Amino acid sequence: MTRHSDSYQTPARLFHWIIAAAVLLMIPAGLIMTQQGIARPLQDTLFLFHKNIGVILIPLILLRLIYRLRHPAPPLPSSLPGWQRGAAAVSHWLLYLLLIVMPISGFVRVRAGGFPIELLDRLGAGPWLAKSEALADAAKGLHYAAALLLIAVLAVHIGAALHHGLIRRDGVWSRIWPPVRPRD
Template sequence: MANLVNGYRRPARWLHWIIAALVLLMIPAGLIMVQKGLPRPVQDTLFVFHKNTGVILFFLIAARLIYRLRHKPPPLPDTMPEWQKRAAGIAHFALYALMVIMPVSGYIRVRADRFPIEGLDALGIGTWLPKSPELAAVAQSIHVTCAFILIGLIAVHIAATLQHALFYKDGIWSRIWPPNG
């Protein structure tokens, strides 16, 4: 019962770690798949993985946001300076916003250029967008820009977590780990 007071509940923990693992797989896939000279079968595999995992992530992130709106996160330690609490709040908001923008902009980029999303196509879910190379280009620009912002923000998130776990030892890490907590 103490974990409900001191840490995130089990569903929030599981969603966090599943989303984290998938996002950390998506980053290298996304960076590698656009490299020139990559063998076509490797590139195709990475594109299929990236697009379909993006769809899965969209639904997992939606579930996480709904859960977060219905279950207030545990309070941060009183020993944490106010500026760090504010920074953590801003960073988490930005992470959530970027994790929504990424799959939406990716979907728009792919569908506006009439590329397949194999998982959705197999379910009979067609494109909901008109063919528009201009819209695809804008969505691609947003997707790429937000990807690099997200990578930076994830690096800061991990660094802050490690700082709290290894140096401050203030319980921040144990709020989210282990997933079965």
């Protein structure tokens, strides 16, 4: 079992699970909304959801990253092999990078493409970018490539978490779950 000092603090846990839930909803929405032959009302709803949750995720991800930089992760169990420690570090920082690239490239793709982001438009934020098909196309390509990489890294991350939680039962899973710290 994990000791209290080896667990993530409550804010880190909440950031993790709120962002994880949003991202895990955004992935199928993004994959479905871009398919040919999907009913237009469903496609419109998914685009609205995807764009506007993406905008909400930008400040949440930045706050999470700031929190993470100010509050380092608790140490991994000493029983974990060095290669797993290295893989965990690389995958976590890659996830942070992708979590920044995804909403920003999505924002650039939408705004440079001349499309609305309803939440920002209602707040009077303005487009912030001039319309540019070249920029929109580049951002679209980056968003797509980053999405594929994000899906792969998430699959490894979730697989490793399940391995530690269900098979090894070594306390790695309980460091981040549940979202609130147990009382002493």
